[in-house]
Amino acid sequence: MIRILLVDDHAVVRMGLKMLLNTNPEMEVVGEASEGNEGIQKALELLPNVVVMDLSMPHGKDGLSATSELKKLMPEVNILILTMHDDEEYLFRAIQAGASGCILKSAPHSELLAAITDVAKGNAYLHPSATKRLMEEYLGSMKNGHAPDSFNLLSDREKEVLTLIAKGFSNKEIAEQLVISVKTVETHKGNLMEKLQMKTRPELVEFALKKGLLGYGL
Structure with a gap:
């Protein structure tokens, strides 16, 4: 059973995600939080396998800051960033903060379930368009004579x-x-x-x- 904590500032989004994830027999939403600080506290209390973390939470600690802090406190937890920003900058910042992966809020339900399953196993997950951009950047760097650090x-x-x-x-x-x-x-x-x-x-x-x-x- 994959124990999941949802961290998102929109109650309707959390409710929809909870209904979706709880229909999967291998997943259970064990808690919810509306901003980063609350998410960190809930994670320490509930010990989830995966935290699905919203990137943009204007009220309270944002997703990137919460991810970085939570990984220091619970290195073993896997964090999947949920974002509406299909942007390279956000992607790299999320990875540097310690996230196991990123997925767009517009992604199909099947992709979200697959992403959670992947990160729960300790694997990294990037949505397809992000993977394509990373490969393009890597190949571009190689052509210029150096690889990304x-x-x-x-x-x-x-x-x-x-x-x-x-x-x-x-x-x-x-x-x-x-x-x-x-x-x-x-x-x-x-x-x-x-x-x-x-x-x-x-x-x-x-x-x-x-x-x-x-x-x-x-």
């Missing part, structure tokens, strides 16, 4: 974990330093390795050195 996709916590890995600390030692569980450290490590497209600790150490995370670089 994947370091910018890492959350602040993932950068902390990367730095400690590069300094030679074990997962247990990292957990003790950051006051988190070993499992959470492993989750961060898996996420940053996926984002950086790396498979070994030596690769991470070399990358951290190049980025100057140890105070000196290669």
